[in-house]
Amino acid sequence: MSRSLPQNVIAHRFGVVVVYVGLLLALTFTTRTPVAGQNPVSTPVTVDALNPIPINSLFDLPFLWTGALYPQPQNYVSLVVTFVSPSGTTQSVIGVYEPPSLWRVIFFPGEMGLWSWYGIFTDGITLQEYRGTFTVVDAPTPIPRPSPAPSIVFDPNSIQTRTVRDDMRTATREAALEQITPTPTGAELINLSVPAYSVIEIPFTWRSGVYTNPHEDVVVSAVFTSPDGRSYNIGGFHYAANDYRVRFAPTVVGEWVWNVRIGDGTQNRDYSGTFTVTESSSAGFVRQNPANPMRWVFDNGEPFYPVGLGDCILDRDEDDTPFNEMGMDGPLRPPVGERITEQDRTGNRVDMETYLQTYGAAGFNLFRVSQNNCAFGLFGRISPEGNTYRLREGRWGDELLRMLRENGFRVYMVLFSFSPPYPNGAENPxxxxxxxxxxxxxxxxxxxxxxxxxxxxxxRAPSDAWYRSVVEHIRRIDPYQHPISTSWERPDLPFIDITSPHWYERESALESDLRTVQEIARYTSFGKPIIFGEQGNTGQNWDVTSARRMRIRLWTAFFNEAVFIFWNTSHAMDYLHPSAANIYLGAEERAYVRVLQDFTQMVDQDAVIQSVRVSHPELARAYALQSPSMAAAYIVAALDQTNPTRDLTITLNVPVTGAAVWITPATGEVIGLETVTAGIQTLVVPDFTIDAALMIR
Known part of the structure; x- marks a missing residue:
């Protein structure tokens, strides 16, 4: 049976949108008074609060449902309450089960005026609707309130309730909610309007506790049809008890149609709806640059010059979140036997938001999410008898990717870790x-x-057929057609898009550019973009020249059309490993990245490598880029990085007459300025120590 259902909408900042789909259930809201009742009937219950509510006060909304009817009530029964503010923003809160027959919803109204609210109480077969209104007034005295106000959810992996990050907090942030009025009859769809590349999320209530494997016994299939008639198929996933979801990022402006089927093969339900996609400030997904296949651009044609990070993301202290233990700006600690304080033992730790904001502001813009590699894993079991997935870790993954995108990072995601499943399974269907x-x-x-x-x-999988099967399957099911890589690198496989080696070394800073060029040269003949999926030092993550080496490597890689993803280990400066000690990325290193990224903003997306000649190659090496409207060069001292390098010239082709600006990559300071004319030109290099960069436009 097909039915169209009302939607309430929550807009997350940077265009992440959640659409709740289900029968319209308007929950009764009473001030600290339980809504009492036996197991639900079909008649909606409506109760309006008689007394005004102080702003930001805590509301504990209890509901009765006979839990003794179910072997595991928390897996059979779900409660979702949606609150609509006077300005039209919404927040949805999932109820928490308290034995034997009580479910609670906690909410903090943060806006004065008349609120309405509605929701659903269901076991997947029986439904009860509630709705109501209440007025919020100014508080006579300040009332403490968590910031942001948390959603309380039940985690079926634990007998305890837990507080998680409020994904609805963006009603007060940059991605403002569209003004939406809930449909009181449940007979109409609300027309949702979202910017292109926003993430639309559609949750469905379906009883999951009756299945042996709720991850695979229930199937959710969605089809999104664009304004130009193209169809995009995407599957859903098991999110939590009685909660299945579909996510999609529409890319085309205009009216879209969606159709979803959820069922177990015996029972199925069909849902449908429409939404409008508007113009967006988003640049779109990352694509291979058609003007230069070694580089990257966004869907809108803007260049993307990545500087990447990877890091450990673990719940070491077992406080139910891996996002409060990120290493950053740690000290050089005392020897192991002399470490007394907590910081001595664990180094410096910050929360993930602080971490991403800090590195994002410095110009890092790509993050490698490598599950089960010094990070939480997403898979429970991969087996012909049925796959299972970790519910809690799955939500951690949701939160991580949302935070990354909110903070300007693009995502480089590893599907499997060190041991791919069934590496010899290519011949086993x-x-x-x-x-x-x-x-x-x-x-x-x-x-x-x-x-x-x-x-x-x-x-590595021993058979090329394994790679082919997996890659071909990704291309069949991925509606966005993201580029695909693998590690260890396999550039020889024609269906792999990216070459992704790992490189750790502690070379002399006098050779950092040369070693970078040599590592890149190992792979250029394959003609594919090169992204070093891990880059860092051997022996120790930090030493007195590691920041300098990092800067020289990074600038050299950029001028040779390669990308680095640094494995960041910055909780302390004394991490040791003989072959992969990672790298310390502190304030000095971040400042170097900021200068580079400011420089890259002047490099055209069609720039390519050009030749450059140094007057005294024994003193310095140089690298250059050019497009029809600009030229750039990078020069690094090869003999002496302590004293200034003097009396050098470089010769290169200048495509246009313009200003030639020399800077020092350490600080961005301008050290030379002149006007040059188009043609083959020999330019005097200002005196520099360690390295210098040139931009001509």
Whole structure:
């Protein structure tokens, strides 16, 4: 049976939109007074609050439902309450089960005026509707309120209730909510309007506790049809008890149509709706640059010059979040036997928002999410008997990718870790089917946030057929057609889009540019973009010249059309590992990245490598780029990086007459300025120490 259902909408900043779909259920709101009742009937219950509510006061909304009817009430019964503010913004809160028959919703109204609210109480078969209104007034005295106000959700993996980050907090942030009035009869669809590349999320209530494997026994299939008639198929995923979801990022402006079927093969329900996509400030997904296949651009044609990060993301202290233990700006600690304080033992830790804001402001703009690689894992089991996925970690993944996109990072996501499942399974249909289902789960759940896929981390499948099968399946199911890589690198495979080696070394700073060029040269003959998926030092993450080496490597890589993703280990400056000590990225290193990224903003998307000649190659090496409207060069001292390098010239082709500006990459300070004419020109290099960069426009 097909039915059209009302939607309430929550807009997350940077265009993430959640659409709740279900029968319109208007919950009764009473001030600290339980809504009492036995198991629900079909008649909606409406109760309006008689007394005004002080702004930001805590509301504990209890509801009765006979839990003894179910072996595991928390897995059979769900309660969702949606609050609509006077200005039209909405927040939805999931109820928490308290044995034997009580469900609670906690809410903090943060806007004065008349509120309405509605919701659903269901076990997947029986439904009860509630709705109501209440007035919020100014508080006579300040009332403490958490910031942001948390949603309380029940985690079926634990007998405890937990507080998680409020994904609805953006009603007061940059992505403002469209003015939406709920449909009181439930007979109409609300026409949603979202910017292009926003993430639309559609949750469905379906009883999950009755299934042996709720991840795969219930199937959610969606079709999104664009204004030009193209159809995009995407599957759903099991989000929580009785909660299945579909995510999609529309890319075309105009009116879209969606159709969703959810069911277990015996019972199915069909849903449909429309939404309008408007122009967006988003540049779109990352694509291979058609003007230069070694570089990257966004869907709108703007160049994307990545500087990447990877890091450990673990819940070490077991406080139910991995997002409060990110290492940043840690000290050089005392020897192990002399570490007394907590910082001595663990280094310096910050929360993920602080971490991403700090590195994002410095110009880092790509993050490698490598699950189960010093990070939480997403898979429970991958097996021909049925795959399972970790519910809590899945929501951690949601939160991580949302935070990354909110803070300006593009996502480079690894599907499998060090050991890909069934590496010899290419000839076993059942094993490959299990792998394909695991891939579908990742693509369905996270594809709308991701820009790059990587098949595995530092591993290889013995058969090329394994790679081919997985890649071809990704291309069949990924509506966004993200580029695909793998590690260890396999540039020889024609269906792999990116070459992704890992490189750790502690070379002399006098050779950092040369070693960078040599590592890149190993892969240029394949003609594919090169992204070093991990880059860092050997021996120790930091030493007195590591920041300098990092700067020289990074500038040299940019001028040679390669990308670095640094494995960041910055909780302390004394992390040791003989072969992969990662790299310390502190304030000095971040300042260097900021200068580079300011420089890259002047490099055209069609710039390519050009030749450059140094007058005294024994003193310095140089690298150059040009497009029809600009030229750039980078020069690094090869003999002496302590004293100034003097009396050098470089010769290169200048495509246009313009200003030639020399800067020092350490600070961005201008050290030379002149006007040059188009043609082959020999330019005097200002005196510099370590390195210098030139921009001609």
């Amino acid at each position: 059942e094993e490959m089917a299990a792998i394909h289902r695991a891939v579908e789960y990742i693509v369905n759940r996270y594809g709308a946030y991701v820009d790059f896929w990587e098949l595995m981390n530092e591993s």
